[in-house]
Amino acid sequence: xxxxxxxxxxxxxxxxxxxxxxxxxxxxxxxxxxxxxxxxxxxxxxxxxxxxxxxxxxxxxxxxxxxxxxxxxxxxxxxxxxxxxxxxxxxxxxxxxxxxxxxxxxxxxxxxxxxxxxxxxxxxxxxxxxxxxxxxxxxxxxxxxxxxxxxxxxxxxxxxxxxxxxxxxxxxxxxxxxxxxxxxxxxxxxxxxxxxxxxxxxxxxxxxxxxxxxxxxxxxxxxxxxxxxxxxxxxxxxxxxxxxxxxxxxxxxxxxxxxxxxxxxxxxxxxxxxxxx
DNA sequence: GCCCAGGTATAAA
DNA sequence: TTTATACATGGG
Numbered sequence: 001x002x003x004x005x006x007x008x009x010x011x012x013x014x015x016x017x018x019x020x021x022x023x024x025x026x027x028x029x030x031x032x033x034x035x036x037x038x039x040x041x042x043x044x045x046x047x048x049x050x051x052x053x054x055x056x057x058x059x060x061x062x063x064x065x066x067x068x069x070x071x072x073x074x075x076x077x078x079x080x081x082x083x084x085x086x087x088x089x090x091x092x093x094x095x096x097x098x099x100x101x102x103x104x105x106x107x108x109x110x111x112x113x114x115x116x117x118x119x120x121x122x123x124x125x126x127x128x129x130x131x132x133x134x135x136x137x138x139x140x141x142x143x144x145x146x147x148x149x150x151x152x153x154x155x156x157x158x159x160x161x162x163x164x165x166x167x168x169x170x171x172x173x174x175x176x177x178x179x180x181x182x183x184x185x186x187x188x189x190x191x192x193x194x195x196x197x198x199x200x201x202x203x204x205x206x207x208x209x210x211x212x213x214x215x216x217x218x219x220x221x222x223x224x225x226x227x228x229x230x231x232x233x234x235x236x237x238x239x240x241x242x243x244x245x246x247x248x249x250x251x252x253x254x255x256x257x258x259x260x261x262x263x264x265x266x267x268x269x270x271x272x273x274x275x276x277x
Numbered sequence: 278g279c280c281c282a283g284g285t286a287t288a289a290a
Numbered sequence: 291t292t293t294a295t296a297c298a299t300g301g302g
Contacts, residue, residue, distance in 0.1 A: 027283060119283080126282035129300065171298025174286090213285045234283050263282080 001077040003067055010059040010067045013053050019104025021054055022227040026105050026266040028119050028223045030131045031138075040223075042138070044070055047148040076106045076226070084256045094274075095260070098267035107226060107257045112191045113184060115194045115224030116206070133205035136168040137177075154202060176211025177274070178273045183209055191225070199227060222258040227242035231257045239270045240275060 003012045024039050032041030038051035038060070048071065049060040059071060072078070085103035088095055117137075122130050134151075141156060142149035157165075158181040160264040165174040182188045189209070194202040199221060206217040214233070222228035231250035233241075241248065253260040268275045 061280075093292085109282085122282090123284040124282060124297075126301080132300090169299065172285095172296090173298080211285065215284060219283075232283070236283070269283090 001072060003072075004195065005064050008061050010026075010062045010064065011056045012021070012059075012070075014052065014055050017085055017103050017253075018057070018075070018106055020050065020057070022102055022104040022266065023075075023106050023108065026262060027127060027269075028262065029110060030127070030134050032145055033131075042148040042150065043108070043114075044074055045145075045150055046070060047145075048247040056114065061250055074109050075269040076109055079106070081106060081259075082139075084259055085263070087256070088253070088260050092244060094267075095264070098263040100262075101270070102266045105266060107222065107259060107262065109226050110223055111151065111192075112220070112224040115183070116180055116184075116209075116212075116216075117177060118221050119223070120180055120209075120211050121170060122219070123172055123211065127175075133168050133170050133173075137165075137170075140167055154181040154184040158185040163261065173211060176209070179210040180212070195225060199230060202227075203230075208266060222261075228256045228258045229254070231261045236268065236275075237261065237265055240264055243275065 001012065003010050014157075020039050021034070024034075024041070029041075030203075031043065031045070032039050034040075040047075040049045040050050042048070046066075048062070051058055051060070059067060062071065067275045081103065085099050090098050108248070118130070118134055121133050121137075138149040138151055141152040141160075143152075157177060160178060162178065165177065168174075170177060184191075189205055194205060197205070202225070203214070203217040203221060205222055206212050207214070212220075218230045218232040221227040222232060231253070233250070245252070250257045250261070
């Protein structure tokens with residue numbers, strides 16, 4: 001990945017498999033929003049503004065070191081999405097269309113704790129409200145670093161009562177957030193140990209957290225631990241599978257099944273008519 | 278008022 | 291093991 005420092009910014013050439021709106025708006029992350037054509041948000045403990053301008057992607061107010069140490073990793077620029085997306089071609093017409101339209105999605109390397117918490121909040125909820133709750137969580141309880149509030153650490157949330165979380169309007173999920181915070185901050189569940197385990201084992205441990213079932217656990221593996229074979233299966237995704245891959249299971253898509261899932265999910269949500277019953 | 282939202286816990290069949 | 295229902299909240 002080549003990048004250039006231009007003034008205060010970092011610039012890269014546009015990539016075949018990188019589209020900002022697909023990446024930020026596909027439902028994998030919740031803290032970026034589009035403002036005046038630029039995506040602005042907070043991740044990995046920092047504020048970021050990033051946008052496309054003709055043939056360039058601009059990372060605003062980012063130093064060379066900062067780009068190398070944080071954002072190169074966050075956007076997963078070392079993974080070859082061109083090769084992976086091409087490997088999904090030729091399965092059927094829907095998969096071809098999903099690759100054509102959605103292969104600008106990259107699976108961000110997000111913070112595991114933030115991801116776990118975010119997808120606990122996502123249950124039986126819609127994306128605008130998920131964003132609203134996470135925003136309230138951060139601005140109420142996250143450290144103020146000047147230009148943004150960080151995602152609150154598990155140690156901070158572990159000691160709170162459900163009442164203390166009332167202002168974020170998470171509803172019945174508040175107790176789940178607290179349980180997750182306690183299990184992570186106490187070390188009962190350790191992300192570093194989960195990384196060394198097979199998918200199924202890691203998933204079963206995550207599901208010991210109240211409010212974490214198969215779906216949230218898979219989202220956590222895929223988006224929070226970058227396990228690209230994890231395949232989150234919600235009701236919508238089941239419908240997509242039943243209709244267009246009736247005799248297939250997630251394993252069919254191989255070691256990058258999670259990426260195939262994300263392409264199909266985003267594509268199908270953008271074309272609900274094709275997928276209606 | 279009713280329905281739904283990137284689900285899960287719980288009880289019951 | 292599978293199926294039904296409640297769950298907090300807010301927008302349509």
